Amino acid sequence: MDSHLCRKKEQHMRVLDKLSSAMGRNDEQPNIALAEAIAERGDTGPVLELVGVLKGKDKAVRNDAIKVLYEVGERKPLLIAVHLQTFVHLLESKDNRMVWGAMCAVDAIASVTPKAVVAALPKIMAAVDKGSVITRDHAVKAMVKIAGDKKYATTVMPLLHEQLRTCPVNQLPMYAELVATVTSVPHAKATTSILSDRLVDVEQPPKRKRIEKVLRLLSK
Numbered sequence: 001m002d003s004h005l006c007r008k009k010e011q012h013m014r015v016l017d018k019l020s021s022a023m024g025r026n027d028e029q030p031n032i033a034l035a036e037a038i039a040e041r042g043d044t045g046p047v048l049e050l051v052g053v054l055k056g057k058d059k060a061v062r063n064d065a066i067k068v069l070y071e072v073g074e075r076k077p078l079l080i081a082v083h084l085q086t087f088v089h090l091l092e093s094k095d096n097r098m099v100w101g102a103m104c105a106v107d108a109i110a111s112v113t114p115k116a117v118v119a120a121l122p123k124i125m126a127a128v129d130k131g132s133v134i135t136r137d138h139a140v141k142a143m144v145k146i147a148g149d150k151k152y153a154t155t156v157m158p159l160l161h162e163q164l165r166t167c168p169v170n171q172l173p174m175y176a177e178l179v180a181t182v183t184s185v186p187h188a189k190a191t192t193s194i195l196s197d198r199l200v201d202v203e204q205p206p207k208r209k210r211i212e213k214v215l216r217l218l219s220k
Contacts (some may be wrong), residue, residue, distance in 0.1 A: 015046045016053070019068070021060035031064050035071030044079060047072060052082050053092065054098070065091075066101035073108030080220050082110040089119045091127035099136040100128055103142075110142035125132060125159060136167065140175055147182040157187045164194045169202055173210035180214045192218045 016022055020030040038046050050065040073080040080087075083105075090102035106124065110117045117124070121143075128139045140163055147156040160179050167175055176195055183191045195215055202208045 015049045016061065019061060019064035021058075028067060031067045032071055035068045035075065038068070039072050039075035039079065042076060042079065047079055047083070051086055054086065059095075062095075063097050063101070066098060066105070070101060070104035070108055073105050076108040077112045080105060081113045083119070084109060084116050091123050091131075092189065094130060100138070101210050102130050103127060103131070103135045103138040107138035107142040107145075110145040114146045114152055115151055117146060118155060121155070121159065130162075133168070133171065135173065136163070137174075139163075140167075140178060144178045144182050147179075149209050150184075153182070153184065153187070157183075157190075161187075161190055161194055164191070164198070169198075169204075169207065172198060173207045173214075176211050176214045180217055183218060188218050190215055 015034070018030060018034045020026070020028060023030050034046075047069065050069050053061050053065050054069075056062055069080055069083075075191045087102040090098050091106075093099050093102070095145040103124070106117060106120070124139055124142070128136050131139075140160065141154045143160050143163075147160060160175075160182075164172070164175055164179060179191060192215060195211055195218075199208065199211055199215075200210060
């Protein structure tokens with residue numbers, strides 16, 4: 001066998017051997033440690049190997065791989081940014097773990113690939129409509145990152161406003177705080193109106209206080 005192919009196969013095995021499932025572990029620490037090592041080295045090879053198993057038959061390996069990839073993205077987003085379309089495609093998966101894991105990856109790289117993420121917004125929002133709370137949380141966080149750029153605010157702010165209108169009460173304070181950080185003058189009135197309307201439905205005092213604080217900040 002060609003020596004280059006041998007080295008590639010050995011590297012592939014080493015990467016997969018460091019996943020939690022390969023080590024017989026039920027915790028995520030090996031996956032996080034692997035992500036930290038990949039990010040520190042800036043190594044694209046292991047990233048490519050991990051992306052390659054996302055559609056494999058072994059569910060445990062898939063779950064570990066997506067975990068490592070979005071943890072890498074949180075530390076070095078450019079290392080996984082080239083694989084955005086793979087993550088966007090996974091948003092249509094029937095496996096909920098892959099869906100919200102892929103959304104975590106999209107969130108991690110939104111600030112470095114805003115134009116590409118904006119182009120993927122229809123699929124992102126479709127995943128939000130069908131997905132879990134974690135899926136929605138990371139979609140909102142991704143959109144907030146993009147809305148910070150004036151070029152995309154007009155496109156993204158209406159989507160964020162729709163999330164403020166429709167999200168569960170439990171998520172509302174966090175979403176309000178996030179959206180407020182990118183609410184410029186043209187959008188402040190709409191944000192204020194939505195939060196004021198929804199405040200009526202917020203019964204828990206700590207949640208009300210958080211939203212009221214956001215409303216005070218928006219009024220300044």
